[in-house]
Amino acid sequence: MKKTIAIIGSGFSALAASCYLAKxxxxxxxxxxNETIxxxxxxxxxxxxxxxxxxxxYWMPDVFERFFNDFNKKTADYYELIKLNPAYxxxxxxxxxxxxxxNLEEIKTTFEKIEKGSGQKLDDFIRQxxxxxxIAIKDLVYRPGVSPLELITPQTTLKLNQFFSTVSNDIRKKFNNERLIQILEFPVLFLGAKPSKTPSFYNFMNYADFGLGTWHPKTGMFDVVRGIEKLALELGVVIKTNSVIQKIIVESKTATGIIINGKPIYSDIVLSGADYHHTETLLDKVNRNYSEKYWESRVFAPSSLLFFVGFDKKIENITHHALFFDVxxxxxxxDIYDEPKWPEAPLFYANFPSKTDETAAPDGMESAFFLIPLAPGIEDSENLREEYFEKILTRFEQLTQQKVKNHIIFKRSFCKNDFVNDYNAYKGNAYGMANTLLQTAFLRPKLKSKKVHNLYFTGQLTVPxxxxPPALISGKLVAELIQKSISS
Incomplete structure (x- = not known):
């Protein structure tokens, strides 16, 4: 039975869900x-x-490929990928x-030069x-988080102990060199929690890193957004920007539409890909799944201080992706998780897309963005932003042995207040809710409202x-739940 479905937001999960539902x-x-998707x-x-x-x-290329394969398409039909070497x-x-x-062989050689015996240990570690x-990416994450039984399979039973140890513990049992340990702990930061709080099972992120490699869409990650948008339009999805949602209309415990810019838009089903907490503020309290106390008790992934910078020259001694772990x-x-505050000496990440994509900057110039992970909900001000830009640029100059500050011709910052204003992000978080043991699978906020019929959620605060990649999967999972409900 054909239904009218209103989707709030146009991030990866919402775009993915729109494709499946239109199909x-x-x-x-x-x-x-916002003005753009x-x-x-x-x-x-x-x-x-x-x-x-x-x-x-761009990690886990198989997940992107699987998404497009669901529509008898390939990623190559929509964008071109470049494998980065070095990855970072x-x-x-x-x-x-x-x-x-x-490739893993060169990485093993690198490890072996730094710590004798670590090459073989790395080989064993990556095999696990x-x-x-x-198990996880080809199976478990494609389950909707409805029941704890979803996690019980013959394969996961054999790995049960990995849910009660941590990534950090396992790595430190095998490796001694602190630099190698930090490199192996780094990938789980994408999951939003400390390695010492992330279950060992999540070491699959190390395979995503060393086994599958780091890729770059030819002219940037927005190529992927454009690709999915094109697929959605081909399937008949309508996309409307500059549409501020002010209320979800609920009648007799059933979502019947949304109010946009003061005007009611009626639909059979409402699906929100916007921030989960914000979406629930669009409902009367009696219709919300979770209380403010619940959200306060959750472990959130970090916020970020970002700087988008244009340089009037080529920057030397730097790769496309670079991590600065000199502190x-x-x-x-x-400073992020235990006693939230601005870090005295922050780690930071630098991305120079123009090293790979010549369209990212004018000839002879360089585009870059710098990122400092921060605690969500932290104070944000222009003075603090400038103070920290000066800190990291000073270190950047020292570590890459060059002067760059006087070659900046463009700079824009983006921090907690912008995440709140632009994305309605709870506490200005950048990555959603962390994947800790008690916030995994069925323990995450639900895809389907428990209180309002025909209201669904998707995105980084829910499953998986x-x-x-999890956002694309979330869009698929919620579309399947909706179709199941319609068919029953």
Missing amino acids: QGHSVTIYEK GGRARQFKKGGFTFDMGPSW RVYFGVDDFISIYD AKSNYD DFNQHAA GPGV
Whole structure:
């Protein structure tokens, strides 16, 4: 039976869900509050520079391929991928960095040079990580988080102990060199929690890193947004921007539409890909799944301070992706999760897309963005932003041994207040809710409202969790739940 479906937001999960629902034959319209689509994965251009505003790591290419395969398409039908080599570089000090190459054999050689015996240990570690990846990404994450029984399979039963140890513990049992440990702990930061709080099973992220490699869509991550948008339009989805949702209409405990810019828009089903907490504020309290106390008790992934920067020259001694771990990793993590505050000495990440994509900056110039992870809900001010930009640029100059500050011709910052204003993000979080043991699968906020019929949710605060690949999967899961409800 054909239904009219109103989708709030146009991030990856909402776009993915729209495709699946349109394929099922429904009349689907996306309503986006901002001028452009993509949610956190928006793009902006200024003075010949092009910037992806959010996600910049293209990992788990098989998940993207599986998404397009569901429509008898391929990623290559919509965008071109480039495998990065090196995938990224990690800086620990002046003339002290480690490059991670695009194949496991070279990575093993790198490890072995730093710590004798670590090459074989890495091989064993990645073999286990691949086993977990095959279980998790090819199976478990495609389950809707309705029941704890979803996690009980013959394969997961054999790995039960990995849910009660942590990624950090397991890595430190095998490796001694602190630099190698930090490189192996880094990928789980995408899950939004400290390695010491993330179950060992999530080491599948190391296989995503070392086994599958780091890719880059030819002209940026927005290529993926455009690709999914094109697919959605081909399937008949309607997309409307500048549509601020003010209320979800509920009649007799059933969602019947949304109010946009003061005007009611009626539909059979409402699906929100917007921030889950914000979506529930569009409902009367009696119709909300979760209380404010519940949200306060959750472990949220970090917010971020971002700087989008245009340089009037080529920047040397830097790769497309670079991590700056020249300060205390554990102290910065504590400043995010244990006693939230602005870190005295922040780790940071730099992304130079123009190293791969010549359209990202004018000839002879460089586009970059810098990211500092921060605690959600933290104070945000222009003075603090400038103070921290100065901190990281000073270190950047020292570690890459060059002067760059006087070559900046464009700069834009984006921090907690912007995440709140632009995305209605709870406490200004950047990545959603962390994947800790008690916030995994069926323990995450539900895809389907428990109190309002025909109201559904998708995205990084629900199942399966933070990140672009999980967002695509979330869109598929919620579309399947909707179709199941319609068919029953």
